[in-house]
Amino acid sequence: MIDLDKHWESKNKMTEQKYIALIDCDSFFVSCERKINPRLCGKPVCVVSGDRGCVVARSIEAKEMGIPMGHPLFMAKKEFPDAIYINSNLYLYSQISEQVMNLLRQFSPMVEVYSIDEAFVDLTGLAKHYKKNYYNLALSIREIVAQEIGIPVSVGVSRTKTLAKLASDKSKTTVNHVYIAGRCGITRLLKSSEIGEVWGIGRNLEPKLRGHGIYTAYDYAEKNDTWLKSRFGKLGLELKYELLGNQIHKISDVIKPPKSIMDTKSFPEFSTDINYLKNELMIHIHSACRKLRKANCKCKTIGVIIKTKDFKTFCEKENLEHATNFEFEISELAIPILEKMFNRNEIYRSVGILLENFKPCDNEQRSFFDNSERREKNEKLAKSLDKLEAKFGRNIIKTGFIGKVDYKQDFISKN
Numbered sequence: 001m002i003d004l005d006k007h008w009e010s011k012n013k014m015t016e017q018k019y020i021a022l023i024d025c026d027s028f029f030v031s032c033e034r035k036i037n038p039r040l041c042g043k044p045v046c047v048v049s050g051d052r053g054c055v056v057a058r059s060i061e062a063k064e065m066g067i068p069m070g071h072p073l074f075m076a077k078k079e080f081p082d083a084i085y086i087n088s089n090l091y092l093y094s095q096i097s098e099q100v101m102n103l104l105r106q107f108s109p110m111v112e113v114y115s116i117d118e119a120f121v122d123l124t125g126l127a128k129h130y131k132k133n134y135y136n137l138a139l140s141i142r143e144i145v146a147q148e149i150g151i152p153v154s155v156g157v158s159r160t161k162t163l164a165k166l167a168s169d170k171s172k173t174t175v176n177h178v179y180i181a182g183r184c185g186i187t188r189l190l191k192s193s194e195i196g197e198v199w200g201i202g203r204n205l206e207p208k209l210r211g212h213g214i215y216t217a218y219d220y221a222e223k224n225d226t227w228l229k230s231r232f233g234k235l236g237l238e239l240k241y242e243l244l245g246n247q248i249h250k251i252s253d254v255i256k257p258p259k260s261i262m263d264t265k266s267f268p269e270f271s272t273d274i275n276y277l278k279n280e281l282m283i284h285i286h287s288a289c290r291k292l293r294k295a296n297c298k299c300k301t302i303g304v305i306i307k308t309k310d311f312k313t314f315c316e317k318e319n320l321e322h323a324t325n326f327e328f329e330i331s332e333l334a335i336p337i338l339e340k341m342f343n344r345n346e347i348y349r350s351v352g353i354l355l356e357n358f359k360p361c362d363n364e365q366r367s368f369f370d371n372s373e374r375r376e377k378n379e380k381l382a383k384s385l386d387k388l389e390a391k392f393g394r395n396i397i398k399t400g401f402i403g404k405v406d407y408k409q410d411f412i413s414k415n
C-alpha cells in the first residue's frame with residue numbers, strides 16, 4: 001500500500017507545490033448558442049453537425065431526456081421531438097473560445113489552450129497574489145468568466161495536469177463546479193476515479209488494466225515502477241508519477257500549429273452541378289486559408305474531397321510548387337483536381353478541402369524562380385481580407401466564384 005502522505009512529505013521538501021487548473025467550459029457549443037439566444041436557457045438543446053449530421057453537444061436538459069451523444073439527427077428528431085436542434089456554428093464557437101482564453105490569460109501568464117473549450121492554467125503562487133485561497137481563486141475565475149463572457153465553466157485544481165483533468169471531471173458534479181485536490185485530497189480523488197476516467201487511458205487499455213486488477217486511478221498509482229515500465233513503457237510510468245502529484249507534463253503556452261486543416265460541409269440539397277461544387281469548394285478554400293493564416297502557416301499539399309449521395313468518399317491530393325496560404329493559389333490547383341474527379345453520372349452530397357504539409361510563415365525558403373511580386377501582392381490582399389472579415393463578419397467577401405448555378409434545375413431533392 002502506498003502512503004501518499006509520506007510520499008508528499010518527502011517530495012515537498014524538494015519541490016514547489018504546483019497548483020494546476022483545468023478550466024472546462026460546460027456544454028460549450030450549447031452555452032455559445034445560449035449566449036446569443038438566451039431564450040434557449042433552461043431548455044433541452046442539442047447542437048448538430050449539419051442537416052444530415054448527428055448530435056455533437058447537449059444541454060443538461062437534453063442529457064436528462066436521454067438523448068445520446070453522436071445520435072443521428074433524423075433519429076433524435078423522431079425519438080425526442082421536444083428537444084431543440086441547432087446547426088453547429090464553429091466560427092462563433094472559436095471566437096467565443098478565444099475570448100475565454102484571453103480572459104484566462106489575465107489571471108495567469110501560463111495558459112495552455114488544450115482544446116476549443118478547455119485550458120490548463122498554472123495558478124501556482126497566485127493565491128498569495130490575489131489574497132485568496134485556491135478554492136476561492138477558482139470560484140472567482142468561474143464567476144468572472146460567467147459575468148464577462150456569459151459562458152459557464154468548471155474548474156478542477158490539483159498538482160499535475162493529469163490530476164487537474166480528474167478534478168475537473170469531479171467539479172461537474174459539485175454545486176459550485178469547483179473541485180480542489182491539494183495534498184490531502186489526492187488519495188480521495190484517485191480512489192473515486194475509475195481507471196477509464198484517467199487522461200490518456202483509452203478504450204483499448206481500460207479492459208487490459210482491469211484484467212490486471214486495476215480498477216481505479218489509485219490502483220494504478222499503487223503498482224510498482226518496474227511492473228508498470230515493463231508493461232506500459234516510459235509513458236506508463238510517467239502516468240503513475242503524474243497521478244502521485246509529481247509534475248511530468250509541463251504547461252506549455254506555445255501555440256502548436258495544426259497538422260492539417262479540413263473544411264467541408266454537406267450541401268443543403270444533393271447536387272449534380274459542377275459549378276455548384278466549384279462554388280462550394282471556393283467557400284471552403286477561403287475558410288481553410290483563413291484558419292491557416294491565423295496559425296501563421298502555409299501549406300505545401302492540398303486535397304480535394306468529394307462525397308457522393310451514397311457516402312462514397314474520394315480524396316485527391318497534390319503538392320503545390322511553393323507553400324502558400326492564399327486562396328487564389330490554392331484554387332488554381334484545386335479546381336482542376338475537382339474537374340478531374342467529377343463524374344457527371346454521380347449525385348454529390350458534399351465537397352471539401354484538405355490542407356496539409358504545413359510550414360511556418362516565418363522561416364520560409366523562397367525559391368529563386370518565385371514570382372515574389374505576385375506573392376507579395378497576394379499576401380497583402382489576404383491580410384486585407386482577414387481584417388475586413390474580422391471587422392464586418394465572416395464571408396462578407398466572396399472570392400473567385402466560378403459560374404452561375406441554376407439552383408432549381410440542378411439540385412436533386414433529398415427526398
Ligand SMILES: [Mg+2]
Binds near residue numbers: 025026027117
Ligand atoms: Mg467542455
